[in-house]
Amino acid sequence: MPELPDVEVYRRYLGSTSLHKRIATVQVRSNKILGNLSPRKLRAALIGREFQSTARHGKQLFAQLDSNMWLALHFGMTGYLMYFKNVDKEPVYDRLLIGFVNGFHLGYYSQRLLGKVELVDNLGSVIAAKHLGPDALDPKFDFPAFKRVMARRKGIAKTALMNQHIIAGIGNIYADEILFQARVHPQARVNELDETALKTLLQKMKAVLRTAIACGADPARFPRNYLIPQRYKGGRCPRCGADLGRIKIGARGAYFCLHCQGAL
DNA sequence: ACATTGACCTGAGAGC
DNA sequence: TGCTCTCAGGTCAATG
Numbered sequence: 001m002p003e004l005p006d007v008e009v010y011r012r013y014l015g016s017t018s019l020h021k022r023i024a025t026v027q028v029r030s031n032k033i034l035g036n037l038s039p040r041k042l043r044a045a046l047i048g049r050e051f052q053s054t055a056r057h058g059k060q061l062f063a064q065l066d067s068n069m070w071l072a073l074h075f076g077m078t079g080y081l082m083y084f085k086n087v088d089k090e091p092v093y094d095r096l097l098i099g100f101v102n103g104f105h106l107g108y109y110s111q112r113l114l115g116k117v118e119l120v121d122n123l124g125s126v127i128a129a130k131h132l133g134p135d136a137l138d139p140k141f142d143f144p145a146f147k148r149v150m151a152r153r154k155g156i157a158k159t160a161l162m163n164q165h166i167i168a169g170i171g172n173i174y175a176d177e178i179l180f181q182a183r184v185h186p187q188a189r190v191n192e193l194d195e196t197a198l199k200t201l202l203q204k205m206k207a208v209l210r211t212a213i214a215c216g217a218d219p220a221r222f223p224r225n226y227l228i229p230q231r232y233k234g235g236r237c238p239r240c241g242a243d244l245g246r247i248k249i250g251a252r253g254a255y256f257c258l259h260c261q262g263a264l
Numbered sequence: 265a266c267a268t269t270g271a272c273c274t275g276a277g278a279g280c
Numbered sequence: 281t282g283c284t285c286t287c288a289g290g291t292c293a294a295t296g
Contacts, residue, residue, distance in 0.1 A: 003289065032273085059290080077290050078274085093274090112274050114290060130291095155267055164291080173289050231289095250268070253287080 002075035004136055004169030005212035007059050010073075010081050014063055015054045017083035018098075018106045022050050025099035032113045033095045045069055045119050046098065057127055057135050058168025062120075069121055076114025082107045127168075136169035137209055146202045153190040158249055160190050161205070170205070172252045173228055174212065178205045180227040185261045186247070186254040231255045 002010070023046045028039040045065070055062040061073040073081075082094075085104050096108040096117055108117065120126050133149065134141040149166050160166055161175045170178065179186050181204040184197060193201065215221035219229045225238050235244045237257035245258045 006289085075290085076273090077288065110273095112272090112288085112290095114273060116291095153266080159267080162290090171289050251270075252289090 002059055002077075002079050003171035003174045004056075004059060004209055005174065005217040006080075007056055007061050007075065007169075008213050009217045010075075011054045011056045011061050013081055013083070014051070014061070014106070017104075018063070018100070019051050019053070021100040021102055021104075023047055023098055024101045025097075027097040027099070028095070029097065030095040030110075030113060033108075033110055033115050033117050035116055035118065037117070037119055042117070042119060046071070055123060057123065058132055058164060059171070060126065060130075060132070060168075062123055062126075069119055070123060070126075072116075072118040072120050072126055073108060074116045074118075076110055076112060076116070078112050079108070079110040079115040082109065131165050132168040133164060133166045134168065136167050136205060141167070143199060143202055147195075147198060150190050150193075150198060155190060156186070156249060157184060157188045157190050157193065157201070158186045158254060161201075167205075169209065172254075173231060174208060176231060176255050177212075177227050178208050180256060180261060181208055183261055185263070186249060186256045227255065227257075 026043045026046045028034065028042065031039060034042065045067070049065045049067055051063045052066050053064045055064070059074065063071045063073070065071065083104060083106050087105065093109045093111040094107040095110050095113070095115070098106045100106070108115070118126070134145065150160065153160055158175050158179060161170050161178060162172065176186065178201065182197070182201045184193065184201060211223065219226075222229055227238060230236055230238055230244060233246065235255065236242065237244055237260055240257065240259050242257055242259045244255050247254050
């Protein structure tokens with residue numbers, strides 16, 4: 001689930017559970033998530049320290065240590081955090097387990113091992129190294145900025161929304177929701193969207209992400225006119241009741257309403 | 265520079 | 281039941 005709203009929920013979770021507690025143990029259960037970082041280096045950087053603040057950029061989560069280093073967490077396609085005490089009840093796919101002096105643990109889960117944990121000394125360098133665009137909810141990312149990055153693009157609108165170099169934070173399912181709310185066909189090309197359509201797209205993008213965060217990124221709590229809870233084979237348009245269409249865009253499934261999201 | 269495709273991983277569910 | 285195939289909410293490298 002880890003798109004911008006999910007990661008924001010994880011950020012708040014980490015902030016409310018794991019700050020200002022001294023780290024006693026660090027167990028790396030899979031080296032794969034560490035990339036170039038060695039378990040030894042990670043342990044050395046974490047043990048004896050405490051997290052003192054959190055940050056997020058797009059789908060990337062950061063936790064700042066009192067050494068001023070940052071632990072950078074990315075969740076890939078499947079991943080989440082869990083703060084818990086009883087290690088016997090630890091879920092199966094934890095790849096990193098951080099133990100605090102109070103006996104609780106913060107577990108980082110990544111079933112498919114597509115997540116990454118890194119250690120960095122400043123956020124700007126990570127964002128630059130990954131060529132991440134502005135965070136989708138950054139207030140400075142307004143219509144003129146949106147128009148600037150969309151100008152001259154000819155690709156598919158959905159792909160552009162999901163391109164982290166252009167805008168950071170939107171993945172496959174929220175892209176579907178944004179396009180649905182903006183009533184834009186998922187295969188529409190960026191250069192086919194006029195000023196009004198672009199404005200609507202940006203406005204719906206912000207609204208959908210904010211709403212999802214307010215709902216704890218839990219589709220069961222989403223507004224009744226949201227597509228995501230209907231996003232499965234046989235799902236129906238929450239607006240007109242028609243069967244949802246399902247097509248492939250860039251090897252990813254796209255759900256949309258053939259009726260409400262216009263002709264191509 | 266931009267657009268498109270496939271590989272990277274594991275596991276769940278469909279179909280036979 | 282058990283096997284194989286397809287698919288899953290992300291990202292990166294390679295190609296045109």
